[in-house]
Amino acid sequence: xxxxxxxxxxxxxxxxxxxxxxxxxxxxxxxxxxxxxxxxxxxxxxxxxxxxxxxxxxxxxxxxxxxxxxxxxxxxxxxxxxxxxxxxxxxxxxxxxxxxxxxxxxxxxxxxxxxxxxxxxxxxxxxxxxxxxxxxxxxxxxxxxxxxxxxxxxxxxxxxxxxxxxxxxxxxxxxxxxxxxxxxxxxxxxxxxxxxxxxxxxxxxxxxxxxxxxxxxxxxxxxxxxxxxxxxxxxxxxxxxxxxxxxxxxxxxxxxxxxxxxxxxxxxxxxxxxxxxxxxxxxxxxxxxxxxxxxxxxxxxxxxxxxxxxxxxxxxxxxxxxxxxxxxxxxxxxxxxxxxxxxxxxxxxxxxxxxxxxxxxxxxxxxxxxxxxxxxxxxxxxxxxxxxxxxxxxxxxxxxxxxxxxxxxxxxxxxxxxxxxxxxxxxxxxxxxxxxxxxxxxxxxxxxxxxxxxxxxxxxxxxxxxxxxxxxxxxxxxxxxxxxxxxxxxxxxxxxxxxxxxxxxxxxxxxxxxxxxxxxxxxxxxxxxxxxxxxxxxxxxxxxxxxxxxxxxxxxxxxxxxxxxxxxxxxxxxxxxxxxxxxxxxxxxxxxxxxxxxxxxxxxxxxxxxxxxxxxxxxxxxxxxxxxxxxxxxxxxxxxxxxxxxxxxxxxxxxxxxx
Amino acid sequence: xxxxxxxxxxxxxxxxxxxxxxxxxxxxxxxxxxxxxxxxxxxxxxxxxxxxxxxxxxxxxxxxxxxxxxxxxxxxxxxxxxxxxxxxxxxxxxxxxxxxxxxxxxxxxxxxxxxxxxxxxxxxxxxxxxxxxxxxxxxxxxxxxxxxxxxxxxxxxxxxxxxxxxxxxxxxxxxxxxxxxx
Numbered sequence: 125x126x127x128x129x130x131x132x133x134x135x136x137x138x139x140x141x142x143x144x145x146x147x148x149x150x151x152x153x154x155x156x157x158x159x160x161x162x163x164x165x166x167x168x169x170x171x172x173x174x175x176x177x178x179x180x181x182x183x184x185x186x187x188x189x190x191x192x193x194x195x196x197x198x199x200x201x202x203x204x205x206x207x208x209x210x211x212x213x214x215x216x217x218x219x220x221x222x223x224x225x226x227x228x229x230x231x232x233x234x235x236x237x238x239x240x241x242x243x244x245x246x247x248x249x250x251x252x253x254x255x256x257x258x259x260x261x262x263x264x265x266x267x268x269x270x271x272x273x274x275x276x277x278x279x280x281x282x283x284x285x286x287x288x289x290x291x292x293x294x295x296x297x298x299x300x301x302x303x304x305x306x307x308x309x310x311x312x313x314x315x316x317x318x319x320x321x322x323x324x325x326x327x328x329x330x331x332x333x334x335x336x337x338x339x340x341x342x343x344x345x346x347x348x349x350x351x352x353x354x355x356x357x358x359x360x361x362x363x364x365x366x367x368x369x370x371x372x373x374x375x376x377x378x379x380x381x382x383x384x385x386x387x388x389x390x391x392x393x394x395x396x397x398x399x400x401x402x403x404x405x406x407x408x409x410x411x412x413x414x415x416x417x418x419x420x421x422x423x424x425x426x427x428x429x430x431x432x433x434x435x436x437x438x439x440x441x442x443x444x445x446x447x448x449x450x451x452x453x454x455x456x457x458x459x460x461x462x463x464x465x466x467x468x469x470x471x472x473x474x475x476x477x478x479x480x481x482x483x484x485x486x487x488x489x490x491x492x493x494x495x496x497x498x499x500x501x502x503x504x505x506x507x508x509x510x511x512x513x514x515x516x517x518x519x520x521x522x523x524x525x526x527x528x529x530x531x532x533x534x535x536x537x538x539x540x541x542x543x544x545x546x547x548x549x550x551x552x553x554x555x556x557x558x559x560x561x562x563x564x565x566x567x568x569x570x571x572x573x574x575x576x577x578x579x580x581x582x583x584x585x586x587x588x589x590x591x592x593x594x595x596x597x598x599x600x601x602x603x604x605x606x607x608x609x610x611x612x613x614x615x616x617x618x619x620x621x622x623x624x625x626x627x628x629x630x631x632x633x634x635x636x637x638x639x640x641x642x643x644x645x646x647x648x649x650x651x652x653x654x655x656x657x658x659x660x661x662x663x664x665x666x667x668x669x670x671x672x673x674x675x676x677x678x679x680x681x682x683x684x685x686x687x688x689x690x691x692x693x694x695x696x697x698x699x700x701x702x703x704x705x706x707x708x709x710x711x712x713x714x715x716x717x718x719x720x721x722x723x724x725x726x727x728x729x730x731x732x733x734x735x736x737x738x739x740x741x742x743x744x745x746x747x748x749x750x751x752x753x754x755x756x757x758x759x760x761x762x763x764x765x766x767x768x769x770x771x772x773x774x775x776x777x778x779x780x781x782x783x
Numbered sequence: 784x785x786x787x788x789x790x791x792x793x794x795x796x797x798x799x800x801x802x803x804x805x806x807x808x809x810x811x812x813x814x815x816x817x818x819x820x821x822x823x824x825x826x827x828x829x830x831x832x833x834x835x836x837x838x839x840x841x842x843x844x845x846x847x848x849x850x851x852x853x854x855x856x857x858x859x860x861x862x863x864x865x866x867x868x869x870x871x872x873x874x875x876x877x878x879x880x881x882x883x884x885x886x887x888x889x890x891x892x893x894x895x896x897x898x899x900x901x902x903x904x905x906x907x908x909x910x911x912x913x914x915x916x917x918x919x920x921x922x923x924x925x926x927x928x929x930x931x932x933x934x935x936x937x938x939x940x941x942x943x944x945x946x947x948x949x950x951x952x953x954x955x956x957x958x959x960x961x962x963x964x965x
Contacts, residue, residue, distance in 0.1 A: 364861045450797040457793045704870050724900040733900045
């Protein structure tokens with residue numbers, strides 16, 4: 125019964141979304157306030173309905189209702205409750221419901237917190253959101269219905285793929301979708317602006333918090349996915365240039381460009397048509413990402429069921445959404461008035477450079493991911509594009525970006541003083557040189573590129589701190605004056621400093637991974653392995669039982685000199701239902717380096733294959749990503765987003781949904 | 784820039800998108816089942832190659848192909864779908880009564896060794912294709928991919944993506960049986 129209610133709620137949500145997609149648009153054209161206001165109610169109603177449907181599906185999983193095909197295929201009574209719930213989005217149908225749930229959540233948030241938007245703009249934004257929602261609800265109801273029944277119900281389900289039964293992967297999709305779908309708001313604002321034919325500083329100020337929120341979520345989502353790969357795969361790789369990873373990286377790159385270019389629109393009222401285009405492209409890349417994973421056009425990590433009908437349907441959706449918005453762009457964008465002029469060397473110029481490099485990087489990833497597809501479609505020769513291509517093309521684009529990140533914020537708007545900015549960066553430059561020299565000395569002239577990476581990280585961090593020091597006039601204005609300035613500095617400024625510091629930390633982590641050490645060998649109980657100053661003693665293997673698996677659990681003692689640092693328990697897990705073995709690694713971290721341990725097969729004579737790694741600075745990759753996201757959230761909490769609009773009395777944090 | 788050129792600039796994104804959609808459409812249309820991508824190598828002799836082994840074992844070369852029906856599976860330690868199909872590979876050779884050879888594609892010897900140690904080694908022989916060249920000659924487009932090579936050393940089937948139980952019973956098993964008879 126609850127299942128049918130869920131299905132019914134989805135159908136009803138579709139009807140309401142269709143109304144949301146049309147009536148406010150008509151109202152905005154005719155200046156009828158009543159019609160326009162319908163959009164807000166509809167957005168909130170469709171959110172409530174989709175939430176109901178989502179809850180009904182979760183309920184079916186939690187209660188193991190095996191009369192539902194989707195539950196049979198992806199769940200099992202023995203599964204821990206956490207994975208029963210996360211199993212809801214561990215499959216195609218359920219993940220699409222999550223997608224629409226988040227979409228309507230953003231729509232409802234615009235309706236709820238958008239009190240300070242002009243009614244026409246709000247009506248049009250909500251209408252565009254309604255169009256996207258209608259498209260995806262149609263997709264779910266016609267090709268991917270999660271509420272299909274199977275009568276008679278089987279006694280038990282087929283279980284979730286053991287690889288997916290992991291906390292990192294369980295929460296990775298919701299964050300990723302918050303990011304992907306969050307960019308839909310920027311897209312809707314862009315389309316609404318094109319319909320109105322007006323883009324101004326106020327528009328940029330309304331768009332920016334939504335973009336920032338989506339960007340933060342996407343940053344966390346990508347970091348989570350990479351972290352999962354790191355601790356699951358048993359040898360500690362963290363990025364593979366897999367099509368699905370690339371599908372999430374492209375909107376991230378475009379979104380990063382967007383949050384920077386919208387600053388220019390807000391502060392300087394220029395770069396308008398580019399920013400609008402970027403907003404369209406960012407969300408389009410999110411859609412293409414969804415398409416690539418689900419149509420099976422490219423094979424990838426996620427073993428979603430592949431169905432050509434679904435592929436065709438999503439392609440049609442993309443065609444309407446992207447084709448429609450780009451057509452509108454071609455017609456309307458030329459009429460957008462350009463704003464103030466600026467010299468190439470200026471804050472605007474630096475942000476344009478940032479946008480150029482980031483868009484090129486996104487285009488590179490796009491080409492690399494789809495090149496095999498292009499050639500195949502025209503019957504050309506088969507080629508394979510793997511990490512060698514990406515390493516050689518992506519890194520050269522990132523180096524100038526990192527160099528510029530430190531300089532850009534020190535340039536003045538309109539016309540900057542490059543020499544002056546560079547002079548003020550002497551400390552950052554000195555830090556980079558010192559780090560490079562120390563790096564070369566410590567590693568005895570080790571991998572030059574990695575040492576260069578450290579120097580870049582020091583440069584970026586030094587640049588971010590210099591910019592902050594300049595703002596508070598550190599050492600120049602006296603401590604009390606500096607403290608007063610530091611307190612009064614807007615949170616958006618701190619957000620930038622923190623996010624750029626996070627970038628520096630992550631870059632150091634990328635570079636540090638070049639210095640890893642490894643020991644791979646057979647070990648018998650009592651054996652000791654020495655690496656990087658640590659001793660690892662193997663004490664034996666014990667068989668343990670999990671909820672739905674059995675495991676060989678290794679017992680290791682990690683010590684440094686006489687001091688015991690940690691006891692590590694890597695496991696080899698066997699899932700009888702799926703006849704599948706997975707590795708559970710054990711990682712000891714002191715936040716500067718990971719000691720990474722995985723256990724392999726026994727040789728049958730008492731020895732076990734053991735794989736131990738020492739990975740310096742690698743945890744910084746994810747710490748850096750979290751710091752970047754924290755910087756984004758800090759900027760999001762700036763009061764600037766909440767004031768300066770028509771109804772300051774009703775001001776509320778625009779950012780609430782992301783927090 | 785003249786006004787009309789400026790206008791053209793704004794149409795450019797739409798134009799690029801139209802081209803892209805065309806490609807997507809072709810991709811969807813050409814291989815209705817995307818796991819059944821047509822290979823330019825179908826019914827052609829398998830390319831010549833000679834690869835070193837891993838973990839001190841003998842390698843794999845063109846000489847092992849032909850003479851009887853064999854299955855060649857491209858995998859990599861960094862490839863997650865490979866882990867999904869792995870349990871199926873473990874008893875594939877016994878089930879179909881053919882040798883199953885593995886080629887570690889764009890992989891490092893140590894990583895591939897560890898991969899097989901961790902999950903079990905389903906292959907009669909393993910060749911290391913570190914640069915990915917051999918894969919390119921076969922028409923590999925990503926891992927995992929599985930090829931069936933007949934007695935004459937011709938490629939008869941290319942399967943893209945992880946093998947499923949259904950692929951084995953409906954596709955591989957009948958083909959291997961048919962090729963074994965002729």
